[in-house]
Amino acid sequence: MATPTTRRGFLTFLVAAPTLTLATDMSAEAALPSLPAPADIVDLGDVLILAGTPTSNMLVLEVTPEGAVHFRLPRAEVGQGITTAVAMLVAEEMDVPVANVRVSLSDARPELLFNQLTGGSNTIRSLYGPVRRTAAAARARLVAAAGEEWNLRTAELTTKNGAVHAPDGREISFGELTATAARSTAAVTAEPKPEAHHRVVGTEQSRVDARAMVTGQLKYTMDLDVPGAMPTVVRRPPTINGSVRTVDDSVAKAMPGVLAIAVVPTGVAVMAETFGQAIAAKDALRVTWNKGTVDDLSDPDIKAKLRAAALPFVVPPLLTRHVDGEFDFAFVSHAPMETNSAIADVRADRAEIWAGLKSPIVAKQTIAAALGLPQDKVTVHVTQGGGSFGRRLFFDAALEAAQISKTMRRPVKLMWTRVDDMRHGRARAASHHKIRATFALGRVLTFEHRVASVETDFRHGLGEILTATAAHLPVAGNLGFAETVFLTTVKVPYDFGVVTQVLNEVPLRMHTGSWRSVYSANTRGAEEIMVDEVAAKLGKDPVAFRRESLKSDRQRAVLDKVASAGDWGRTMPKGFAQGVAFHDEYKSCTACLVEVDARDPGKPRVVKAVIAVDVGRPINPLGVRAQMLGGLTDAISTTLRAGLHIDKGLPLEGSYSQFHYARQKDSPTQVEIHVMPANGEPGGAGELGVPAAVGAIANAYARATGIKPRSFPITFPVDFDPFPR
Amino acid sequence: MPTYTFSVNGKPVSIDVPADMPLLWVLRDKLGVKGPKFGCGIGVCRACTSHLDGDEIQPCVVPAAQAAGKEVTTIEGLADGEDLHPVQEAWLEQDVAQCGYCQPGQIMAAVALLKRTPNPTDADIDRIENVCRCGTYFRIRQAIRKAARKM
Ligand code: FES
Ligand code: FES
Numbered sequence: 047m048a049t050p051t052t053r054r055g056f057l058t059f060l061v062a063a064p065t066l067t068l069a070t071d072m073s074a075e076a077a078l079p080s081l082p083a084p085a086d087i088v089d090l091g092d093v094l095i096l097a098g099t100p101t102s103n104m105l106v107l108e109v110t111p112e113g114a115v116h117f118r119l120p121r122a123e124v125g126q127g128i129t130t131a132v133a134m135l136v137a138e139e140m141d142v143p144v145a146n147v148r149v150s151l152s153d154a155r156p157e158l159l160f161n162q163l164t165g166g167s168n169t170i171r172s173l174y175g176p177v178r179r180t181a182a183a184a185r186a187r188l189v190a191a192a193g194e195e196w197n198l199r200t201a202e203l204t205t206k207n208g209a210v211h212a213p214d215g216r217e218i219s220f221g222e223l224t225a226t227a228a229r230s231t232a233a234v235t236a237e238p239k240p241e242a243h244h245r246v247v248g249t250e251q252s253r254v255d256a257r258a259m260v261t262g263q264l265k266y267t268m269d270l271d272v273p274g275a276m277p278t279v280v281r282r283p284p285t286i287n288g289s290v291r292t293v294d295d296s297v298a299k300a301m302p303g304v305l306a307i308a309v310v311p312t313g314v315a316v317m318a319e320t321f322g323q324a325i326a327a328k329d330a331l332r333v334t335w336n337k338g339t340v341d342d343l344s345d346p347d348i349k350a351k352l353r354a355a356a357l358p359f360v361v362p363p364l365l366t367r368h369v370d371g372e373f374d375f376a377f378v379s380h381a382p383m384e385t386n387s388a389i390a391d392v393r394a395d396r397a398e399i400w401a402g403l404k405s406p407i408v409a410k411q412t413i414a415a416a417l418g419l420p421q422d423k424v425t426v427h428v429t430q431g432g433g434s435f436g437r438r439l440f441f442d443a444a445l446e447a448a449q450i451s452k453t454m455r456r457p458v459k460l461m462w463t464r465v466d467d468m469r470h471g472r473a474r475a476a477s478h479h480k481i482r483a484t485f486a487l488g489r490v491l492t493f494e495h496r497v498a499s500v501e502t503d504f505r506h507g508l509g510e511i512l513t514a515t516a517a518h519l520p521v522a523g524n525l526g527f528a529e530t531v532f533l534t535t536v537k538v539p540y541d542f543g544v545v546t547q548v549l550n551e552v553p554l555r556m557h558t559g560s561w562r563s564v565y566s567a568n569t570r571g572a573e574e575i576m577v578d579e580v581a582a583k584l585g586k587d588p589v590a591f592r593r594e595s596l597k598s599d600r601q602r603a604v605l606d607k608v609a610s611a612g613d614w615g616r617t618m619p620k621g622f623a624q625g626v627a628f629h630d631e632y633k634s635c636t637a638c639l640v641e642v643d644a645r646d647p648g649k650p651r652v653v654k655a656v657i658a659v660d661v662g663r664p665i666n667p668l669g670v671r672a673q674m675l676g677g678l679t680d681a682i683s684t685t686l687r688a689g690l691h692i693d694k695g696l697p698l699e700g701s702y703s704q705f706h707y708a709r710q711k712d713s714p715t716q717v718e719i720h721v722m723p724a725n726g727e728p729g730g731a732g733e734l735g736v737p738a739a740v741g742a743i744a745n746a747y748a749r750a751t752g753i754k755p756r757s758f759p760i761t762f763p764v765d766f767d768p769f770p771r
Numbered sequence: 772m773p774t775y776t777f778s779v780n781g782k783p784v785s786i787d788v789p790a791d792m793p794l795l796w797v798l799r800d801k802l803g804v805k806g807p808k809f810g811c812g813i814g815v816c817r818a819c820t821s822h823l824d825g826d827e828i829q830p831c832v833v834p835a836a837q838a839a840g841k842e843v844t845t846i847e848g849l850a851d852g853e854d855l856h857p858v859q860e861a862w863l864e865q866d867v868a869q870c871g872y873c874q875p876g877q878i879m880a881a882v883a884l885l886k887r888t889p890n891p892t893d894a895d896i897d898r899i900e901n902v903c904r905c906g907t908y909f910r911i912r913q914a915i916r917k918a919a920r921k922m
């Protein structure tokens with residue numbers, strides 16, 4: 047094996063295989079790219095790219111005799127469309143139809159170190175170069191093989207539609223060439239196509255798995271048939287992190303279909319022939335519980351702690367004219383449609399796991415340690431997930447399934463019920479915000495934002511990444527992980543004089559986790575509300591004020607786009623209003639303009655949305671628009687109605703009838719999303735849509751009702767009977 | 772245990788299950804029909820939406836006994852072989868699905884709506900209560916409008 051072809055510091059290895067199989071690897075000594083200087087590191091995405099750089103090109107691509115190209119993607123697909131975007135990149139470089147590229151999700155590969163984490167809207171940013179280089183190398187090898195076959199110089203050959211073409215009209219398909227190409231040991235050099243020649247990248251491509259989805263054929267974890275793995279659910283404690291004291295299973299174990307009952311660290315697991323029977327038997331268990339970690343805690347206590355934790359402002363209010371605002375955001379469940387679930391088959395000497403995992407390496411390491419097995423005896427398969435929004439960074443279901451399988455000594459198909467998922471799953475941390483802007487002569491002089499948040503749990507590998515890159519981080523001193531994430535993601539996009547944003551976290555032992563856009567939805571959402579309030583004080587129009595305060599023409603272009611396409615300033619009937627906001631992150635930027643019907647201030651509805659987005663270089667504009675639409679719906683939900691009430695150590699909400707994530711009746715009947723033309727390198731898109739939409743909706747609500755929104759979600763009664771604990 | 776005979780996607784099945792076992796688990800765990808998805812088990816998320824004798828049901832809250840002698844259609848039974856149902860085609864044309872998990876239920880709900888109301892208004896579409904946590908509602912709306920024109 048191993049014929050390295052070096053050029054511009056990357057090595058492509060031929061893997062010994064009957065068909066052309068390439069592994070591209072930058073970890074060999076030759077030509078490691080120099081690490082970016084601290085000043086080049088601007089945001090969290092850069093940190094992730096830097097941490098992944100030494101392994102970023104260990105990507106595997108194979109050409110089959112049938113002419114299909116298999117690409118193994120070390121990331122998780124949870125609905126964000128990365129398998130489609132990556133298939134497009136491969137198709138572009140190899141000149142094969144997108145339909146001939148199959149992208150599968152890699153098992154956990156510890157040798158990838160930090161480069162198998164799906165998060166930070168970073169997949170395309172981190173893989174755009176490496177995927178193209180790998181595919182370009184494969185194409186060059188196929189062309190070289192055809193050159194040998196025909197005895198022609200490769201410069202005379204072209205590729206099209208999965209075949210190499212000679213000037214005289216002869217052609218050979220990649221499938222026919224793959225075996226020859228696999229044997230050739232000649233050094234071959236290749237560079238990705240210039241972007242000006244792209245014919246696939248930048249065009250609209252529907253999802254590669256769309257047909258499987260609409261015919262019910264796509265397999266999620268619970269749809270897999272793993273021999274012997276039987277339906278299992280867990281009876282969970284009445285408060286977060288409670289543990290089992292006593293169990294009486296006399297009724298449950300005699301119920302039809304019940305196969306096994308076992309106590310595990312998180313509760314009592316019940317396995318049965320069907321999930322229906324497992325759930326019924328779980329409910330029939332009589333369990334007493336030890337206290338959890340936050341039993342006495344309810345929303346008013348959390349609010350008080352957050353208010354006490356928000357650090358004071360520096361600028362006193364007396365010296366200049368100023369605007370102050372304080373904001374509260376509730377906990378929000380990730381609530382992906384597919385509940386937390388995993389399959390585990392643990393034997394005495396090995397284990398195999400299947401789950402939707404965005405951080406599979408850390409999952410593998412943790413599960414191996416918990417089972418007392420060497421890491422290489424634990425295989426972790428990454429399955430396609432039914433939504434994530436940050437949730438699947440955590441592998442709690444996989445770990446729990448492994449523990450149950452070990453205890454029951456049989457394969458386990460573990461599914462969390464919806465109530466479990468909402469009450470014992472993860473949530474975006476509640477936060478409190480204090481913002482003060484001072485101004486004079488029509489300009490903002492200082493802008494201070496003090497954020498107090500319940501601690502967000504990053505124990506899924508991000509901490510290790512930040513430690514490994516610590517020397518390169520653009521933050522001074524010995525800040526904690528949370529402050530580092532905060533400072534590398536959240537920034538004020540306006541020229542507002544002296545800007546300070548400070549995060550202070552309140553550690554509470556609850557289950558939190560990054561939720562689509564992490565700190566930005568709340569932090570930037572609140573700031574966009576303040577921007578409107580400052581504009582009002584200055585007697586300026588919200589669009590005009592943003593326009594003059596933004597820092598670049600690129601930013602102004604998306605704002606101008608929504609203002610013109612959305613007909614900003616048009617006359618609205620009483621009770622209706624427009625609202626606008628802007629956000630810049632992940633090397634991308636977006637503006638959102640909404641129209642809200644708030645004739646009944648208790649029942650506002652977003653009736654129209656116009657969004658403009660600049661992602662630098664859209665790979666698949668259809669996919670970018672899908673992500674922005676999802677971000678908009680998340681903003682509608684969390685701004686207006688969706689949140690969790692914490693009562694004596696447990697969320698009250700237990701299903702979608704109580705946690706009011708938007709439905710069709712809450713979503714706009716008119717949506718326009720404008721994707722700006724390519725103008726640079728690809729930025730992130732997955733989380734980008736939320737913060738601007740939060741600001742726009744809140745601003746429209748304020749303009750329609752005259753009520754300044756300060757607490758989110760705006761409408762948040764306990765309008766249901768909670769499920770029993 | 773009682774035996775129930777009914778048909779699933781045109782195929783007759785006979786199965787021994789407790790009368791009160793939700794049809795969803797009969798389909799998924801006994802018959803291996805995995806298209807209908809679990810999202811709540813109490814009839815609110817509607818990810819499991821299927822049809823019983825052509826009418827929309829949520830099999831997670833329909834006891835097995837109720838299917839006896841009837842025709843169950845799940846997402847797998849909607850297409851005619853390789854020929855997709857016009858609603859499925861509209862779903863592909865609008866590229867609706869993100870994670871896809873809710874979409875079997877969304878499509879079955881849309882088919883039922885179009886059967887009741889061939890030209891649905893926005894207010895009719897608003898009455899579909901299926902949750903899409905990826906927030907694809909606007910594309911669902913466009914796909915339903917498009918399917919209505921096709922049918
Ligand atoms: S699982 Fe049937 S409605 Fe939710
Ligand atoms: S597409 Fe993911 S829940 Fe609807």
